Amino acid sequence: xxxxxxxxxxxxxxxxxxxxxxxxxxxxxxxxxxxxxxxxxxxxxxxxxxxxxxxxxxxxxxxxxxxxxxxxxxxxxxxxxxxxxxxxxxxxxxxxxxxxxxxxxxxxxxxxxxxxxxxxxxxxxxxxxxxxxxxxxxxxxxxxxxxxxxxxxxx
Numbered sequence: 001x002x003x004x005x006x007x008x009x010x011x012x013x014x015x016x017x018x019x020x021x022x023x024x025x026x027x028x029x030x031x032x033x034x035x036x037x038x039x040x041x042x043x044x045x046x047x048x049x050x051x052x053x054x055x056x057x058x059x060x061x062x063x064x065x066x067x068x069x070x071x072x073x074x075x076x077x078x079x080x081x082x083x084x085x086x087x088x089x090x091x092x093x094x095x096x097x098x099x100x101x102x103x104x105x106x107x108x109x110x111x112x113x114x115x116x117x118x119x120x121x122x123x124x125x126x127x128x129x130x131x132x133x134x135x136x137x138x139x140x141x142x143x144x145x146x147x148x149x150x151x152x153x154x155x
Contacts, residue, residue: 002153004032005087005095005130007104008042010140015042019052022098028143029096037150039090043103043126047072047079058102059112064125067114076103080126087135094150095130099139103127106137 008015011033012023032038045051054066056076064073080103086092097104105124111117127137138146 002150003037003039003090003092004150005092006038006040007098008040009098011040015045015051017053017055024140026143028147039086041083041086043079043083046082047075049075056102057110057112057114064102076125079103080129083126084129084133087130093135093153094146095135095137096140096146097127097137099141106139
């Protein structure tokens with residue numbers, strides 16, 4: 001049975017920067033959970049960042065800075081590497097990650113000025129690394145497309 005990598009915050013875990021979760025009740029996710037297909041990850045926590053923590057955004061030069069100015073690029077890089085390790089360990093080809101995150105964003109991330117301005121087409125560090133290694137990455141707005149990709153990957 002093919003498994004799928006899913007952001008821990010989408011599974012109801014309180015790992016986001018603000019200590020909240022963004023759990024999803026989507027029927028596709030619920031079915032995956034019932035079927036035992038989900039491998040969870042929070043790249044930011046895996047990279048060593050605490051919960052809660054100041055928000056972070058990717059800068060134009062590629063560094064990832066917290067709102068406080070602290071450079072957390074290395075933690076994001078470690079977290080992305082851990083996500084890739086899980087992908088390789090479990091033979092995963094599909095991931096559903098939290099949109100907008102400087103780790104997990106797949107359709108947009110924020111502009112680095114903490115103004116809530118979105119940069120469409122820009123991706124987070126984990127999404128970049130996973131895609132570079134052949135993983136199809138989707139956001140929580142694309143459960144059906146992710147399910148179709150998982151199904152086409154075969155069991």
